[in-house]
Amino acid sequence: MLNIKFVLLSFLGLSTFTSAQEIIIGKEKPNIVLIYVDDLGYGDIGINGAIGVETPNTDKLAANGINFTDAHSAAATCTPSRYSLLTGQYAFRSKAQIIDGDASLIINPEVRTLPDMLKHAGYSTGVVGKWHLGLGNGNTNWNGRVHPGPKEVGFDYSFLIPSTGDRVPTVYLENQKVVGLSANDPIHVSYTERLDGYPIGTEHPELLKQHTDSQHLGSIINGISRIGYMKGGESALWVDEEIPFVLTNRANSFINTHAEKPFFLFFSLHDIHQPRIANIKFVEASSMGPRGDVIAQMDWCVGQVMGQLEKLGLTKDTMIIFTSDNGPILDDGYLDYAPELVGDHSPGGGFKGSKYSIYEAGTRMPTIVSWPKAINPGTSHALLSQVDLYASLAKLVGQKLEKKDAPDSEEHLNAWLGKTSEGRKVLLEEAYTFGLRMGDYKYIMPKKSNEVPEWLVNKFVDPGFSTLPLLFNLKNDRSEEHNIAAQHPKIVEQMQQQLNKILGTNESH
Incomplete structure (x- = not known):
């Protein structure tokens, strides 16, 4: 017997999936790509009023999805926001804060995380990009498999910047092993004592591409003075200008490898965090200097992932969540003239505050959700927090959470899908x-x-x-x-x- 609803909706050119609940009943599990930008302000994308830089790919994503005007990161700094996103728990409960590049893993492997939950629902899980949640159990040995790490908290695959671009070690880790490391040139890292493996910023300012504050005057690698000291690992060093290409290629490779079954990709960009070192392809892509140029670079990365999904025929079956970890910052230690070149552009979109600030721009994030099969394009004013993605996605994929799971995460799936404008009644902002x-x-x-x-x-x-x-x-x-x-x-x-x-x-x- 024909399904009358199917025939009618097909005739009208509409999807047969009209609500999240029907998708759950039908066991329809979308691929999930979470694009997590670093230090991107609410006003730093075209759809939210950016001036001096164009973001055509991000704007296209918004045109085909929902642009949220009142969605928030859990905190106004990166490590706490990432911790809350992956655990469904406010960072202050575990005293999670910005950590050094040699810090231990701050997520307890016994805690059931967002990727753990999605793995249980049948997803392949991967993280590509900035991590900054710690690795190992202290006194990390970078010359073998570094653990615990992403694998121990739910990710099948990982390709990481261990912390941030302004901290050592300046190497990639794939599945928790340093990429390209020579056994004859082992890595040593310290945040407490000087290591003489590379020139030091305090002694060789003539080697710097960008001058910096006193916090970032440790080891100089690729002309950038970092926080902390590093020795060895020369064959494994990254080149800052190549980071967006390396990360995007790894993200697209993960998508290609896992195209046959549901996957979750946490694509955690380094842009637009300082040091802002744009590839020559994007230099002068904006009127705002390096900060605007890396916004254009970030948008290119978004477009490459969107293009890969389209190439594989996965666009309509993939939920893309685009957002940022905390508010914008013009001067975070490196001299790239962002305050002088910002012009009429408002990184916070007219809201007060910035990264590190409890005012609105500290946590009010550019946030777009696209899923052509289930979401009608539009704008939502629902009050939402990234900490709620855990419980909301669990609802989507039919996973029941135990009481100890994601204790601060509220289920607001219909709000994330644009079915209602009702979000949180109460929302915490942490700085x-x-x-x-x-x-x-x-x-x-x-x-x-x-x-x-x-x-x-x-x-x-x-x-x-x-x-x-x-x-x-x-x-x-x-x-x-x-x-x-x-x-x-x-x-x-x-x-x-x-x-x-x-x-x-x-x-x-």
């Missing part, structure tokens, strides 16, 4: 203090001291520290300029109580 969103209201918890550390002052960042409670109505004050806490003491009290529940404390600072 070096805490903020809370309830509808249009934004609350920032007071601190005992509003003194800003010197390292933040040097980055020209306003972190949002205050000894008084701060309350803003974002509906008519998106730049968070007018503190209305004194006029609304009951709202302040209510929001502090909600924050206390999340933090598990009765403290107000």
Whole structure:
């Protein structure tokens, strides 16, 4: 007997899948590609008003999907956001913070992660790009298999930048082994004592492609002075200008290898994190200097992945989630004249704040979700957090979570798919203090001291520290300029109580 619904929808040229629930019932599991950009602000893509740089591939993704205006990373810095994304747990609960390049793995292998859950649902899982979640158990030996690492937390395949481009070691790891390493030239890494394997930034400024602050004056490799010291591994060193090509090729190779069954790819770009060293292909691709050029470079990477999916006939069966780990930063230690060249461009899209800041631009991320089989293009104003992707994707692929799994992740699948504009009622924002969103209201918890550390002052960042409670109505004050806490003491009290529940404390600072 013919399915009348199928015949009617086919006649109208519509998909037979009209809701996430029908897809689950039909065992229809999309490929999932999570494109995680680094330090990309809400306003840094064309669809959100970028000036001085074009992002045609990202804009095309938005035109075929949902562009979210109020979706957030879990924190305003990279390691905490990545930790929350993969574990479904707020970073502060495990004191996860920005870590050195030789730090131990900060995700407990006993914790069931997002890739663990997807593996259980039948997915092949891979991570390509920036990791910055630690590797090993301390005193890491870089000359063998480094473990625990991605494999121990759910990824079948990994090709990594171990931490960030501004930290040693400056080598790739494939399946937790350094790529191209010679046994006759072993790697040594230290963040506490000087190693004389490579020139040191404090002593040889004439070798630098970009001058830098005092934090980044360790080993010079490829003309870039890094945090930390490194010796050996010369045959394995990366070339910064080639990173986007190397990572994109590995991402597309993973897609090609796993095209026959559902896969999850966490494509974690290094762009647009400093040092911003654009390939010659993208130099002067923008009017904003290196920062704008690497935005164009990032967009090229997105287009290459989209093209690979199309080539393999996987576009309509693939959910692409495009977003960033934290807000924008113009000066994060390297002199590339981003503040001077930014022009009329607003990296935060008109919102106040930046990376490291509790103001909105610190966590309000450019976020696009595309899945042609199930999503109608449009714009969503749903309030969402990346910590919710875990529970939401579990719902999509029919996985029941145990109570200990993803404790802070809320299931909002219909919001991510654009079926509803209802998202979170309460959303935590984490930087070096805490903020809370309830509808249009934004609350920032007071601190005992509003003194800003010197390292933040040097980055020209306003972190949002205050000894008084701060309350803003974002509906008519998106730049968070007018503190209305004194006029609304009951709202302040209510929001502090909600924050206390999340933090598990009765403290107000």
